Amino acid sequence: MVDLPAPVGVPKGLGMTGHDPVIQVEDLTKSFGDVLALDKLSLQINPAEVHGFLGPNGSGKSTTLRVLLGLLRPDSGTVRVFGGDPWRDAVSLHRRLAYVPGEVQLWPNLSGGEVIDVFLRLRSRDAGSRHVTRRRDELIERFGLNPRKKTRTYSKGNRQKVALIAALAADVDLLLLDEPTSGLDPLMEVVFQQIIAETRREGRSVLLSSHILAQVEALADRISIIRQGRTVESGSLSQMRHMTRTTIEVETQGSTAGLQQLEGVHDLRMKTTAGASRTVLEVDSDHLAQITAHLASLGVQSLVAHPPTLEQLLIRHYGVIPESHPSASSNSVSKTSAP
Numbered sequence: 001m002v003d004l005p006a007p008v009g010v011p012k013g014l015g016m017t018g019h020d021p022v023i024q025v026e027d028l029t030k031s032f033g034d035v036l037a038l039d040k041l042s043l044q045i046n047p048a049e050v051h052g053f054l055g056p057n058g059s060g061k062s063t064t065l066r067v068l069l070g071l072l073r074p075d076s077g078t079v080r081v082f083g084g085d086p087w088r089d090a091v092s093l094h095r096r097l098a099y100v101p102g103e104v105q106l107w108p109n110l111s112g113g114e115v116i117d118v119f120l121r122l123r124s125r126d127a128g129s130r131h132v133t134r135r136r137d138e139l140i141e142r143f144g145l146n147p148r149k150k151t152r153t154y155s156k157g158n159r160q161k162v163a164l165i166a167a168l169a170a171d172v173d174l175l176l177l178d179e180p181t182s183g184l185d186p187l188m189e190v191v192f193q194q195i196i197a198e199t200r201r202e203g204r205s206v207l208l209s210s211h212i213l214a215q216v217e218a219l220a221d222r223i224s225i226i227r228q229g230r231t232v233e234s235g236s237l238s239q240m241r242h243m244t245r246t247t248i249e250v251e252t253q254g255s256t257a258g259l260q261q262l263e264g265v266h267d268l269r270m271k272t273t274a275g276a277s278r279t280v281l282e283v284d285s286d287h288l289a290q291i292t293a294h295l296a297s298l299g300v301q302s303l304v305a306h307p308p309t310l311e312q313l314l315i316r317h318y319g320v321i322p323e324s325h326p327s328a329s330s331n332s333v334s335k336t337s338a339p
Contacts, residue, residue: 020047020083021044021045021046021047021080022045022046022047022049022081022082022173022174022205023043023044023045023068023080023081023174023205023207024043024044024078024079024080025041025042025043025044025064025068025077025078025079025080026042026077026078027040027041027042027076027077027078028040028041028042028043028064028067028074028076028077028078028079029041029074029075029076029077030063030067030072030074030075030229031075036229037060037063037229038060038063038064038067038074038229038230039060039228039229039230040077040230041060041064041077041226041229041230041231042231042234043064043224043231043234044234045174045205045207046205046222047203047205048200048201048203048204048205049200049205049206049221049222050196050200050205050206050208050219050220050221051205051206051207051208051220051221051222051223051224052208052209052210052216052217052219052220052222052223052224053207053208053209053210053223053224053226054209054210054213054216054223054224054225054226054310054314055225055226055227056227059226059227059228059229060226060228060229061178061209061226062178062209063229064226065099065176065178065207065209067079067086068081068086068176068207069086069090069094069097069099069176070086070087070089070090070093070094073087074087081093081097081174082096082173082174094123095123095172096172096173096174097172097173097174097175097176098123098166098167098168098170098172098174098175098176099167099175099176099177099178100160100163100164100167100175100176100177100178100180101163101178101179102178102179102180102182103182104156104159104160104162104163105159106151106154106159106162107151108150108151108152109150109152110150110151111147111148111149111150111151112145112146112147112148112149112151112154112158112161112162113140113147113148115151115162115166116136116140116147116162116165116166116169117136119163119166119167119170120132120136120166120169120170123170123172131171132169132170132171135168135169136165136169139164139165139168139169139195140165142191142195143161143164143165143188143191144161144188145158145161145162145165146158155183156182156183157183157184157185157188159183160180160181160182160183160184161184161188163180164180164192168195168199172204173203173204173205174204174205174206174207175199175204175205175206175207176207177206177207177208177209177210178209179209179210179211180192180208180210181210181212181215189212189215192215193215193218193219196208196219197219200221206219208220213309213310213311213314214310216310217237217309217310220237221236222234222235222236223235223236223237223240223310225313225314233313237310237313240313244285244308244312244313245266245282245283245284245285245308245312246282246283246285246288246305246306246307246308247280247281247282247283247305247306247308248280248281248282248283248291248292248295248303248304248305248306249271249278249279249280249303249304249305249306250278250279250280250281250295250300250302250303250304251277251278251279251300251301251302251303252279252295252298252299252300252301253298253299253301254297254298254299255298256268256279256281256295256298259279259281259291259294259295262287262290262291262294263287264283264284264286264287264288264290264291265281265282265283265287265291266281266282266283266284267280267281267282268280268281269281278302285308
């Protein structure tokens, strides 16, 4: 892999090679009085990686991002961004990263285009370069933003677009996104996903904190789930699917009544669709090969397997669906415990 040079203005020692993690966090601890917000949290983000950062409200996601931005000083542990200390080297590191929060406040008397240009000039002397200008204009068009309107007239979604465009147009190596599509309509969420996929192919890294599980599932190379300030699981979605069960819908010539007695089979039930009876069952991942072999001996006529979703992985850890997930009621969350 090609070495990545440190940008102009970065102190000696803050350069990194393509082999080094963009973010390396080990045993990060942070308290606010008697409240332990982060409890020996670990996190690693690699070059050209989209990393999903998941957990319920109050789990420590935003606190972690503030530490990475150099806004909070950790009590203990090791935190490195591009090999530097976010607290000590914040000014230099901010030239290589961009941040988008879930709640954006803008100067009300400036137009959206003026705000984008201000953000870009604050970050880099190259804000007026042809490359950045072309990228800014392309993003304005793709997000459907009217840059001439005063920001005081903008909806929440349009304010969010301003922050996203300013971050994505900047010539940076790392994007820290905290609920970045809050307020965007479904069409704009699709545009966002397309742009993040392009960003990854350009070699940039993304730390994406989101409650939209389908979004993270579609974009993330790896995922970290945190709970009560600790990392409880980290890896690719395929690696993490060992934590839960695969749903199988099968139609066989022989009777499936005996399946319930097999180890690894759960919640066996019959489902009738268009007059045809199908058996639906949940199978533990480590028993999947044995169960499918048994089904084959019954004469499979059709079979559909649904791998566990990211939502199921979270339910396995927390026993609830995150409050802002579409499956959750507006007044309550599911209390169904995971198997």
